[in-house]
Amino acid sequence: MRATLRWAHADFRAHRGEALFVVLASAGIIASLLLAGALFGYAANPWQRVFNQSHGAHIWLHTGAGADTAALSRVDGVAALSGPYRTTATTVESRGARVGVTLRAAATVPPETARPLVTDGNWLAGPDSTGTGAVVLEASVARALWAEPGDTVRVTGPDGAPHALRVSGIAEVAEPRYHPGGGPGIGWVLDDTLDEVAHGDTGQSVGLRLQDPDDTDFTVQRAVTVLGADRVAQVTKWQQARAEAGGDDRLLGQMFAVFGLGALLAAALAAAGAIGARVRGQLRDIAILKAVGFTPGQVTRGFLVQHLAFALLGVTLGTAAIALLGARIPGRIGEATAVWQDLPGHTALMIGIPCGAVLLIAAATGLSAWRAGRVPPVPVARAALPSAAPMTALGRRALGTRVPPALVLGWRAAFPRRGRTLLPVARLALPLVLITVALVAWSTLDQFRSRPAQMGLPAALTVRAGQPAGASDAELERTLAEVPGVAAVHPGAEMAALVPGQTGTITLRGLGTARDPYPAKVVEGRAVSGPDEAVAGQGLLDLLGVRVGAWVRMTVEGRPQILHVVGRTIEPESGGRVITTTIDALRERDPGLRPEFHALVLREGADPETVSAALAGAAAGTLEVRETPNPVDRLEPARAVIAALIAVLALIGLIELLTLIGTGVRDRGRDLLALKAIGLTPRQIGAMIVTAAGLTALASAVVGTTVGVLSGRWLVDTQGASSGIGAGIAQLPPLPVLSMVIVGAVLGAVVAAALPATRAARRRPADSLSETL
Structure with a gap:
């Protein structure tokens, strides 16, 4: 065991660059998966996100004006109160739409408990120059009224007198949303504005945040007893609000579960490819170890211990980076990561994803290490084997007709043999399949918005x-x-x-x-x-x-x-x-x-x-x-998440691409030496490597987008059928968008291959002599 550890340490010192790439690749994959988990939780559970961000109330009691709500703070299990707020029932009209709204009197500063989250505009302010009061509308009410910040709405109070109020903002709350035929919506005004609308005819609403959400029913009974049953007009519990949003959670959860499983598979393949590439790059060292007396078991254990250490280091770095710095990422990704820490299942995913990734990496490492233990101790036998397929008649004819050698040799390097061609193309195509499926989902959402008649509306x-x-x-x-x-x-x-x-x-x-x-x-x-x-x-x-x-x-x-x-x-x-x-x-x-x-x-x-x-x-x-x-209104959070998911999948694809390019350059070391010997210039050799990478990416992009279009249509239609909407809603992305995916993959491969190609082209024949042994 001591000899194994000493060899592992010496191997690490001799191949620090490769070891650093494996560690960074593992860290990047884990960070990508954790970000994907944060995005899934952010989009698939919108009610819980709003509840946590707003420090929401578990119980809302609607009482008469004379109820002593201050006594509720002394009820066992109540952690905080929101309010009480004076309320009145009104009707709000705008652009011909009419909605029943309960107005709440609030202060100029939002409360700490059950705080409305202003998503557009500003919170309440005093009357403007025309004397018009301000109102903040809950988001579902604003959608029903087509109201935006700056609009003026007509509010009819209990006495039937109309009042003009200016919409200062739109907010989200973790309470039951307004829908036609259901209960009234929610709006917030200042005390003076409520007095003008209600003229003293008001009730009260108070929110209770509990220490234990499971004690909701018991706390409701205690609260009603304290206030008096005759004074409580209505009780709203957090389970009711969550149940109303449950359909959105299920639909989004099913949609992103598919992406999550696909991203995990793509990440596992990328990690396995990085580890396998490093093992294949050390076949000469393994042969020498066996020649000096190392057994196959020692070689296997050495690689397993070494790469498990790299995997644990990479997983730790990726997890720590997301836990400490994820919330500081600008945009929706950082917001999702910050909110995710308070959502249910955060701890399980923060532990489960890294542990699962370590197990997958361990399995991939064990397989590669086992193959390393079976390497023959005679390197000459390996050197005698051809590293690429022989030149075909078509290739020789192309060279004879003055087709650029970089193109012909790049094609030969990209597609050497059937087995060696299908595996890298399939591995690189998987992230592109998921990206195309995400684009199909995006296009379907756009179709609901831009062409509702084609979607049953x-x-x-x-x-x-x-x-x-x-x-x-x-x-x-x-x-x-x-x-x-x-x-x-x-x-x-x-x-x-x-x-x-x-x-x-x-x-x-x-x-x-x-x-x-x-x-x-x-x-x-x-x-x-x-x-x-x-x-x-x-x-x-x-x-x-x-x-x-x-x-x-x-x-x-x-x-x-x-x-x-x-x-x-x-x-x-x-x-x-x-x-x-x-x-x-x-x-x-x-x-x-x-x-x-x-x-x-x-x-x-x-x-x-x-x-x-x-x-x-x-x-x-x-x-x-x-x-x-329009059902797309419930799926608006999915847009930003799909965009961020595409970025995560692109990162996984980039790691896979770098692994394939590095492996290809190393495996073709003897070919490059022979090409230099017969007169190819460094520029032609560099162009050949870039061309090979571009052709591999082109084949993967074509396969990935084709499979992604077919599977994306099937997944969306299957989801539509299971939700009752029906199959036939899937909308394929426009051809220019699919072309951009293919062009982007090829350009990414060309850019990623530029540096390895330059380094390989500048190597002298003497530097590559050892690769022939």
Whole structure:
């Protein structure tokens, strides 16, 4: 054992550069994986991120104005209080949209506990020069109102008097978000502004942060007892808010789990390649060791101990760098790393990822060390073997026709033999496959935003009559159609229906008429064209276990409705458990059915906010205008994470590329000596090495992007089908983007190979003589 350790120490001193590269490669891979874990936690658990950043409250109690909330601080298990805040119920209107909002009176400085996180604009300030008070809106309320900082909204208090307030900021909180048909949203104003809106008609809200979140139910009982059950109007618990955001967590979690596994596999292959390359580079030393008496076991143990030490050092450096400096990285990566420290699972990942990486590196090292123990002790036998494939007839013909030797020899070096060609191309293609899959996910999100009609959202606005109107339905439709920017008006009605056996509830929707059907996005089958025909979402087909072409019987308000499913549509709402027919078909069951709402399809290029404001003016405020919910709003955090993930994968690919280039230059040492002997100039030799690296990268990029496009489409469509939206939503990246990936990979290989090529070209034949032994 002593001789093994002495040889390992001597080998380290003789090959410090290679050892440093292995250590840095291990550190870079571990840092990349930890950053990927931080990004996954940041994006896949948005509610927990906001809760930790805002030091959120586990319980919110909504009470009457006279409740003594100060006594809650003495309840066992309560760590801190947020508030109490005076509150009042209001209605906020902007651009024709109307939202119920509970206004809270807050100070000019946000509270420490349950602090609203201002994402756009500023926190509350005093009245401006016109005397208009300020309001900060919760993000989901701002989206429903199309409100931005600087806009003016109309607030109607309990007495019905309107008040104009200026939106000073938009904030996120770890409380239930606003959604149409649900509870009211949240807004914050100063005390004076609340007095003007409410005129003394206020309640109270107080948030409780607990020492142990598991004691929520018990603490609620104690708090209600202290305040009095008659004084508590509503209780909101943190589990409720997290459950409402659970769908987003699951969708994002599944999306990034695929990337995480792929990144781990790519990192493992890169680490194994770096270690294997170093072992192959010392075959001559291994042969000499065996010649002087080292056994195969001693050689294996020596390499295993040495590279495990390098792996542990690299893993320690990478983990320490992320733990100490990760939060200081500028941009979203640094923010994600800082927040990740407080998210669930942080400790497990900080321990599990390095330990898993050490095990993978140990396995790769053990295999390479075992191969090193089987190296024959006669180096001449190895020298007699050809290091590359013989020149083919096509290559000789190309040289004879004055094709540049660097191109011909570079092609020969890049693709020597079938087995030796496929492995490096496949290893380098894996990160490019994952990058292309990420680009497919990015393009799909962009498609939801830029071309919603192609993703099952042709109607940008939904209009409901806010109060009984004297005009008939036909007159209302004509009024809506005359608004600039409106291309089509489709009357609609929506109701709950029981599936056969009455074991579940689905959404039955009548939209459009037989003469003017609704332009649903049909991806399988055909659109509705006759009586009793309907299209359905993937979630409904899965629930009933039927396919396109089946007849479906359901019960609506005690009466049967039988429809023929002629097509499958992309259905982002209600988990895809929606069946859509014409409103004429529903009137066959209920002749007195009137439209509950109207779906508006806008002209190309029309701005929904502008059209909404025009609708509010055309109908004198009698309409409630809402923007059609877009599922991409819930996935906005994924954009920045996908961009950062591409950077992490590019780093892993760069490490793999450097390993391949270094291995190629070393393995072709005897070839370079022979080429110099027959008259090739240093510039031609350098060009040959760069060309070989570029061709390998080109082949890997073409394979990686092709496989990535196919697998990315399959993964996105599979995810869409499992979520109920349905397959057919995957959008491929534009051809220029895929071309940029290929060009970027080739340019990266050329730049990375420039320095090794220069060094190899400047070496003298005498320096390379030892490589022939």
